[in-house]
Amino acid sequence: MSKKLKVLVVDDELRMVKTICDILLFKGYEALPAYSGEEAVQMVKGNDFDCVLMDIKMPGIDGVKALKMIKGASPDTPVVLMSANATAEQVAEAKLHGAAAVLGKPIDFQPIFSFFSLLGKEEIVLIEDISRSKSNALQGEPFNCEVV
Template sequence: MDSQFATKVLLVDDETDFVDLMSQRLETRGLRVLAVTSGEEAVGSMDDKNIDVAVVDLAMPGIDGIETLIQIKQARPDIEVIMLTGHATIQSGIEAMKHGACDYLEKPVDLNVLMEKIRYAKETRMAAMAEKSAQEVQHILKSKSW
């Protein structure tokens, strides 16, 4: 796969060992990974227009996963967000989905499952962007008098 078109994943987790290992495992499978260890860093990286999917840990010091999700979605509604947690509860899952997460996985995460969720999230993002582009083209065509 041409790395220019490889899916770019923002990996957000305060556990440095997890971030390092997961980054290596995802990159080995052809993804490009931007790894950060705080919600603040994640929000600060929203200027990177190539990010397709964010994988965000729920429990982090500072701004937690839900607040990180909210701020990512405010800055970049087009990014699909997958939440990870070592302490899954139905309530936290509902809260994450309510704020725009596309999925919610429990740690330790199966890498094949995560890869499938990332692939699906990117397809969802691409479809939404294509739909938005098509609507913009229709709007332009309707606004022209020719």
Template sequence: MKILIVDDDRRMVKTIYDILKVKGYDPIIAYSGEEALTKVESEKPDCVLMDIKMPGINGVETLKTIKELSPDIPVLLMSAYVTEAQIGEAKQHGAYTVLNKPIDIQIILSFFALLRKEESILIVDDDPNFCRTLKDILQSRGYKVVTESDPDKVLGHMEQEYMLTVLLDLNLGNKDGLDVLRDIRAKYPSKPVVLVTGMKEDMTDVIDKGIKIGAYTYFYKPFAVESLIDSIKGISIKKLQSLLGEPF
């Protein structure tokens, strides 16, 4: 994963570069807004971490041009003096947020890890064909996927791995899917759970109960995979915002 670091403070750039390199990322360096724009076009980074106050083109102006060149690149701005006006302007032009310097490197690493899809998606369903097909599709999109048919083992998976979300079938043989949802909610109150079911006509009340318990959303089988992936992307964005201090 390529991360473009943009700052005229060369010592800070080197520090962040070295940390990212050790963590297995592919950091790229630019010391000005002008150089950053060149690197965006030539290197095609996956994310940009950029200072606001720089000689020449400042970070916000550079952000505007980056978003014209590559609208989907996530951009984080940073500044030693962050004001609400700066944050508002940055977000208006497509930045995730503006971070205070000195930046919290653990927050940055967590942010990048989520972008790199290091957290798993847990599919809980007793239909092996459904699990296999959906797992293959999600893995082809770069997600890590774990499947489980036994509802009593769900919490065990969640204790062992970082889960981005859980896709939970409501019909799991001997155990009610809503009971599994309640178990998840009791231990992981904010973990996004997406409900799925193949019985649309008979499950309206159950779906309503699931949403009240705290399910993120729901899908009726068969569903459009792109719609599911859009929901997963939405979960990722909300978690990224949460890492940066916004409510999830």
């Protein structure tokens, strides 16, 4: 990794944010926490993030609404959404508004690290979504993405 990627981690569950940030830091990324959609939008406006990793279901401004606002403020910043129980409507809306990916919880970090390794190289089209079966994830099925 030539450049230390700067990732904003957003979730209303404090332990989840700390765990994800700790893992990203251990892997050599710069990880900054936010605990609400509102905070994430403000942080994106004042910083240059390489990626936002954000929960969908949060009180106040949820992940999909925050995605729209982040894309308005920083259209080129990839946003990866995650949720344990997002509805099909939320997933479709997230994709419509520019989510790079929608991943299920518990988090499989391999797709995230695969995505991070491609950032900055070329335009990336991500195909992964929350509908991927947990059994495939547990079997270590590779992350589904294309570099175009």
